[in-house]
Amino acid sequence: MTAPTGAAISIAGCGKTYPDGTRALSPVDLEVKAGETLVLLGPSGCGKTTLLRLIAGLETPDAGGRIAFDGADVTALPIEKRNVGMVFQSYALFPNMSVIDNVAYGLRVRGVATQARRAQAASVLAMMRIEALAERRIDQLSGGQRQRVALARALAVRPRVLLLDEPLTALDAALREHLRSEIDALLRRLAITAVYVTHDQAEALALGDRIVVMKNGAIAQVGTPREVYFQPADDYVAGFVGITNRLEGIVRNGRFETAAGILRVTAPDRAKARLLFRPEAVRLVSPADATLVFQVTQVEFQGPRQRVTLNAGDGTRIIAEAPADLPLSAGTAIGLVLDANRYSLA
Numbered sequence: 164m165t166a167p168t169g170a171a172i173s174i175a176g177c178g179k180t181y182p183d184g185t186r187a188l189s190p191v192d193l194e195v196k197a198g199e200t201l202v203l204l205g206p207s208g209c210g211k212t213t214l215l216r217l218i219a220g221l222e223t224p225d226a227g228g229r230i231a232f233d234g235a236d237v238t239a240l241p242i243e244k245r246n247v248g249m250v251f252q253s254y255a256l257f258p259n260m261s262v263i264d265n266v267a268y269g270l271r272v273r274g275v276a277t278q279a280r281r282a283q284a285a286s287v288l289a290m291m292r293i294e295a296l297a298e299r300r301i302d303q304l305s306g307g308q309r310q311r312v313a314l315a316r317a318l319a320v321r322p323r324v325l326l327l328d329e330p331l332t333a334l335d336a337a338l339r340e341h342l343r344s345e346i347d348a349l350l351r352r353l354a355i356t357a358v359y360v361t362h363d364q365a366e367a368l369a370l371g372d373r374i375v376v377m378k379n380g381a382i383a384q385v386g387t388p389r390e391v392y393f394q395p396a397d398d399y400v401a402g403f404v405g406i407t408n409r410l411e412g413i414v415r416n417g418r419f420e421t422a423a424g425i426l427r428v429t430a431p432d433r434a435k436a437r438l439l440f441r442p443e444a445v446r447l448v449s450p451a452d453a454t455l456v457f458q459v460t461q462v463e464f465q466g467p468r469q470r471v472t473l474n475a476g477d478g479t480r481i482i483a484e485a486p487a488d489l490p491l492s493a494g495t496a497i498g499l500v501l502d503a504n505r506y507s508l509a
């Protein structure tokens with residue numbers, strides 16, 4: 164008997180080369196824990212969907228790859244034998260069928276009797292708070308309603324794994340955020356094991372228990388949202404998850420010296436250094452109180468905060484965040500102070 168690992172899905176040495184020779188995924192090892200939401204994050208073409216489709220059973224991995232659900236090998240099982248629920252960007256609903264028939268569809272395929280499947284579908288609709296839409300046709304629904312129906316349909320079969328491929332991408336910004344927090348609450352309440360594909364870092368940070376940052380068909384980092392944000396494994400991750408400012412210079416006597424000026428740092432001397440920090444890791448002060456002075460080139464008011472683009476005389480560009488009430492406008496000279504412990508030196 165093997166000891167339980169707590170891994171609902173384990174992926175070992177799974178790569179994918181498509182028949183036309185495209186190597187979409189290098190062999191990866193990954194575990195998804197029971198009940199967690201794992202987000203696959205990365206730019207277009209990095210292999211997120213391919214990895215999701217391997218988990219779903221819509222693709223088979225290259226020779227040697229193995230996928231297990233709760234310790235049982237499913238590598239050779241097609242999607243209909245894996246008990247996964249899937250939600251796509253494009254809804255993939257039946258447009259002429261009613262909402263409740265769409266939601267009950269998977270149960271029908273599994274041979275559940277009419278009464279029972281309608282009752283089960285109705286309870287999922289109630290859970291998603293769309294019971295009032297039960298008899299509507301799909302083509303009479305808004306995008307947000309359709310995506311709720313798609314989610315309800317995926318959940319109706321009580322899948323052991325829920326797989327979501329960019330489910331919010333087709334929706335407008337406000338609805339996307341609203342549905343994102345609904346999905347977050349739902350996944351937590353159901354404690355379902357979920358794998359969620361997105362290229363949107365805000366979505367990944369908000370929804371993921373852990374995030375897998377992908378690059379060119381490989382894994383660049385796996386970590387909690389806080390880990391990938393505050394301790395990015397490399398420049399690629401730092402640049403993809405949030406904004407990272409970079410300054411080149413040297414460290415001498417507790418000072419980082421760059422062409423544009425000087426910042427205080429706690430670090431040993433080094434002849435070649437790169438200072439990395441987030442926009443929120445700085446304070447903007449009067450030029451008289453700083454040893455690094457920039458010119459404001461752009462101010463973007465964001466409600467509670469403002470995002471400020473700064474330029475030094477030598478062309479160095481920095482993005483900083485500042486409280487909304489700090490008077491700033493293009494052309495203002497402003498000093499920059501770095502918060503202690505909120506930067507890294509490479």
Ligand SMILES: Nc1ncnc2c1ncn2[C@@H]1O[C@H](COP(=O)(O)OP(=O)(O)OP(=O)(O)O)[C@@H](O)[C@H]1O
Binds near residue numbers: 182183186211214362
């Ligand atoms: N059926 C296929 N045949 C050949 N190449 C494919 C196939 N499906 C995907 N690819 C290629 O494999 C690579 C990874 O694609 P994949 O869809 O996994 O990326 P992705 O990160 O999900 O991107 P996107 O966000 O654009 O969907 C890409 O280069 C893509 O063109």
